[in-house]
Amino acid sequence: MTPKLQTAYNSEMREMLNAYTARDFALTFHHLERAHILGQRYFRPHLETHWWMLKIGARRRDVREIFGQCLRLVAVFPASVFGWVPVGNTGGANVSAIKPMPIPNDLAEFLRTDHD
Template sequence: MKFNIAIPTALKAHYYKEIESYRIALKEQNWSTAWQHLERSHIIGQSYPFEHSYSHWLMLIFGFKQKDFKEVAGQLIRLLVGGWKSFIDHVPVGNTGGSNVPPLKKMEIPADLKFILNQHN
């Protein structure tokens, strides 16, 4: 069994680029773009406990800001289980992390993110 603890440094840069893009879009009140960057951060970080949990934390906060209590409830559940599933490398690859998709559903990874993940895994 593989244990994931720390995200590779080069991959971490891509993860934090998505987080920064989320913050910029949030500041500009571009809600759909902000959410897309959170989904992308989730895809990049989902195999690593801290980054996976942090993406869900930001999704939870976003849900509160949008008064989307379905999202809030879904993120609370994901925060309880997401990190440890990352630690044991048992995540649904490509899942975007929002409450609008089943938590265990594997999804197609966008081509640019697939290229980045293949370079660093």
């Protein structure tokens, strides 16, 4: 992970923690989705975002999210080993785990730099 990408990921995770502390779980999840887009190609960040999504699902008592995140947590390892990640996917249980999605413009620059 390039330093620029790491900084962007860390920024989203800080914003997520601020929202979590304020008990704004919708905003918490929003920042987790953005962090997921940035970190999904790397084992630790990918695992971390899904772990937090599971925590938010539990806080909301959202059975669909809890179940979806349990499945995604199991899939993080093979996804990392085989390089199988759907680019732009936000990682929540409300979207298909295999669906590529558009990358928000403000995040695209960090992902482009990571490949250069």
